[in-house]
Amino acid sequence: RKEVEQDPGPFNVPEGATVAFNCTYSNSASQSFFWYRQDCRKEPKLLMSVYSSGNEDGRFTAQLNRASQYISLLIRDSKLSDSATYLCVVTGFNKFYFGSGTKLNVKP
Amino acid sequence: EAGVAQSPRYKIIEKRQSVAFWCNPISGHATLYWYQQILGQGPKLLIQFQNNGVVDDSQLPKDRFSAERLKGVDSTLKIQPAKLEDSAVYLCASRTGGGAGFGTEAFFGQGTRLTVV
Numbered sequence: 001r002k003e004v005e006q007d008p009g010p011f012n013v014p015e016g017a018t019v020a021f022n023c024t025y026s027n028s029a030s031q032s033f034f035w036y037r038q039d040c041r042k043e044p045k046l047l048m049s050v051y052s053s054g055n056e057d058g059r060f061t062a063q064l065n066r067a068s069q070y071i072s073l074l075i076r077d078s079k080l081s082d083s084a085t086y087l088c089v090v091t092g093f094n095k096f097y098f099g100s101g102t103k104l105n106v107k108p
Numbered sequence: 109e110a111g112v113a114q115s116p117r118y119k120i121i122e123k124r125q126s127v128a129f130w131c132n133p134i135s136g137h138a139t140l141y142w143y144q145q146i147l148g149q150g151p152k153l154l155i156q157f158q159n160n161g162v163v164d165d166s167q168l169p170k171d172r173f174s175a176e177r178l179k180g181v182d183s184t185l186k187i188q189p190a191k192l193e194d195s196a197v198y199l200c201a202s203r204t205g206g207g208a209g210f211g212t213e214a215f216f217g218q219g220t221r222l223t224v225v
Contacts, residue, residue, distance in 0.1 A: 095164060
């Protein structure tokens with residue numbers, strides 16, 4: 001069983017739409033959670049950390065549900081520049097585990 | 109602050125040849141990771157160092173891959189001999205802190221794109 005599972009998509013949405021991605025993880029002892037963004041042919045970069053209380057950064061909202069072992073990312077008012085692959089990351093004991101990524105295409 | 113440096117950016121080799129990649133992490137970062145990312149997939153951890161010691165190399169194909177981090181700073185990853193399926197981007201990342209490393213992000217280099225023909 002994979003440590004982290006994501007729907008690969010792609011999610012094709014129009015500009016201005018709201019889109020949500022989910023990610024599940026297998027190890028209940030996981031400690032930290034992140035969403036990374038990866039543009040085509042670029043390295044992954046941190047989008048936001050995910051806290052148990054939930055957190056928001058502008059149009060982006062991340063949620064963690066420890067009981068069900070899933071993480072979500074909500075993007076409101078999608079922009080063309082949001083087109084990328086979104087990687088869910090789960091850590092424990094200094095190990096970083098990546099999901100396979102969810103591809104988002106925002107269309108005009 | 110300088111980021112994670114990797115070289116070369118691109119490499120094309122024939123199968124059965126050898127290749128080496130170099131990584132210089134962010135200054136002061138104790139943890140260094142090497143990932144393999146095949147097109148369309150998420151990064152897969154190959155090896156993790158804490159200072160100059162190996163923490164996890166369970167996913168490293170040790171019959172052909174080797175890595176070292178001398179003096180706990182720079183690291184090299186080597187493939188010998190290369191196979192066609194090794195074609196991928198090799199990403200190096202670094203992170204502060206040991207122990208559980210709670211809450212801190214990992215920073216990535218731009219990667220080395222390897223093509224084995």
